[in-house]
Amino acid sequence: MDMPTPDPLVLAKKDQLVAALQGVLPVEAVIHDTHETRAYECDALTAYKCPPMLAVLPSTTEEVSAVLKICHDMGVPVVPRGSGTSLAGGALPTADCVILGVARMNAVLDTDYDNRTIRVQTGRTNLSVSGAVEEESFFYAPDPSSQLACAIAGNIAMNSGGAHCLKYGVTTNNLMGVTMVLMDGTIVEIGGAHLDAPGLDLLGVICGSEGQLGVVTEATLRILHKPEGARPILMGFDSSEVAGACVSDIIRSGILPVAIEFMDRPCIRACEAFAGAGYPDCEALLIVEVEGSPDEITWQLARITEIAERHNPVELREAKDADEAGRIWLGRKSAFGAMGQINDYMCLDGTIPVSSLPYVLRRISEMSEEFGLGVANVFHAGDGNMHPLILFDANKPGDLEICEAFGAEILKLCVEAGGCLTGEHGVGVEKRDLMLHQYTADDLEAQLMVKDVFDPNWLLNPAKVFPLSVTEGRRLHPATAA
């Protein structure tokens, strides 16, 4: 994976830049000591590391604006950072960049139950948004597995999803408005507590733009009343293909579960060791969750059980109580951590049409043999969002490279099956060089034109999302001009 060569003209401005930034921020909010900047050298994609030139931690929208204006005027690239939990390298620095972290901006600004919205600063963590409205039995629906740590800023940048978005949608479907600072320091208000845009849907293109269009400092989010209850059911099958067919049948039946999660044997074993949820030891496991009143839950689970039984499950088990339901979800939500305890892995995020699940799972298994690396699968089956975990040994020379090549082949397979490279993690640096497998150069040009409008000098997170060769003319021009 290549990153652009640091611009010596930018590096030479470090002292001048530190002085300027200290003029608009508290001294301790400008981190320039090379021992301390190392804390920002990577995000959750730890295979790639590079300490930034410096990092800043502003506390207000106005401070963000002042920082960006200074960097803009001096031609310094800026990489925005939420909590640094990106699995795609979205917050990976370059040596000549300023990391702009929003972690200090974590306040709840307004809670409005009548209109079912909450306004927060975007450094607030995903789970603590729900925490802020829990006493009224409300919640914020998107629930990425990293929700304890990940920030709303990063959720908006990556348009994060989660296990329950089959019913509730992903970030973009729950985001109503933002305060955003453009690279030149301009503060813009887009959307709000009303339900649609007056003109072009700028909010729609900002969400998921991976911090390349602006730095979102405040957000109005949709909150919902919790359902009366929810209950998961576990289903074990003796093949992944049968489990995939069962998923399709459930969806077609007219029932819309809030979540349909899938795990294969390597993942089941790791999660069971971690969470002790009583997962059956089988080839494929589905966790299907439904919501409603006790009667509604019982009725829906009976329908789902009826469908599952047509596929000869090796196990069918409803959670008996809240404690068991909690452990079933703990196992699933800990899947990445549990796998990490027993192996190095690379987590992919390709999405495919649900109907292609059996074919794609079979091909991944064949490719695993060809590349000589194991794969564990855990994913959101209801919407076809796969998470193959390729297992490798980071200490074994050459293994990472084989793993990357295998990963690229899996993602190409997803595209070939009618899907896409990434369903909820984002492109970042990880999938950047595969973009031309999904889009033509002309398709990408239309996306680049959007960035040209928001960030004409290409200073915001410039080395992400698009292949470097495609953005070269745009990225190099401003640095030399600055």
Added chain:
Amino acid sequence: MDCPKTEAELAQLITDAQAPLAIQGGGSQGVAVQGHPVSVRDMSGVELYEPGALTLVAKAGTPVEEVQALLAQEGQQLAFEPRDLRGLMGTDGAPTLGGAFAANQSGPRRIQGGAARDYLLGVRFVDGTGQVVKNGGRVMKNVTGYDLVKLMAGAHGTLGVLSEVSLKVLPRAVATGTVQIAGLDAQQAVQAMARALGSPFDVTGAAHGAWGADDTPLTLIRVEGFADSVTYRTAELQKLLAGFGPAEVEADPDIWQRVRDVSPFHDTSGAVWRISVKPSDAPAVLDRLAPEQALLDWGGGLIWARMGAGRDVRAALGDIAGHATLIRGTGAPRFHPEPAPVAALSAGLRARFDPRAILNTGLMG
């Protein structure tokens, strides 16, 4: 009128255009634009439908009715309830899928299930230079690159002309139940709707107005799903809303078609404004506007107001956050002016995607 039959013909037509083009689907929304008329209505047909994956791909000119009929055979539906504005606008012509998405035409279920844009998974379009562009795909979750899909939804053809759309469909509810309370004023109605929408009972519609034959205002709360579940939830909502007056439960879903299509305004005259605000601001908006006739949808977040001549609705809104679109009538720009920094971004996008300013020129700014 030019009606290209393929995306390639459409691209050629735009490439060759020497003057502004007025882009439309079936023409049912009655949007007046200067320019040589071009319709995508002959680019029609469903190309892929996978009920088990809840996805459908169709050419942009495919009639909404044709898609709904196809989905109904599988017990599925367009969950965003695209409005049919022929009655309101006095137009004819078949509403198209492309037109519904280009206008982000979202019905009563928007308050719970999302807008048209939330169901659009992928697009193909021809930009103002004649370039064909693809964005998104046909899977439920997709964050591969920028989401131009949402940008195109609601762009009213000003950034490009949709040639193909792929969308998420949903199971059609087996049963519908509507809790109805008669005689509330706007303030009470908005409070009742907020109570219902803030409950755990998964309300999929909340509207208020004189929907029936007489002038009695009816506040409507809709739940959908399987029959037993609907019975249970309507009963719970009746209890929850008991303080607002006696509530009846109606099983016939037809009244929601009247809400969707703004039916009480059919066969009327006068300017029709569509105002989007925070739901709890609706009563204040009505106080300030004093419209001749008003209907509330989306729990109050969407106001349809029929106004006498010469009223400046935007000025009357004052400091209430939101926006007003002039749907029927003349004398003001159709779309609400945006604050300068936002308008600059929108203008910048239009200049890139339609550098010759030939696609629905002037419609959005």
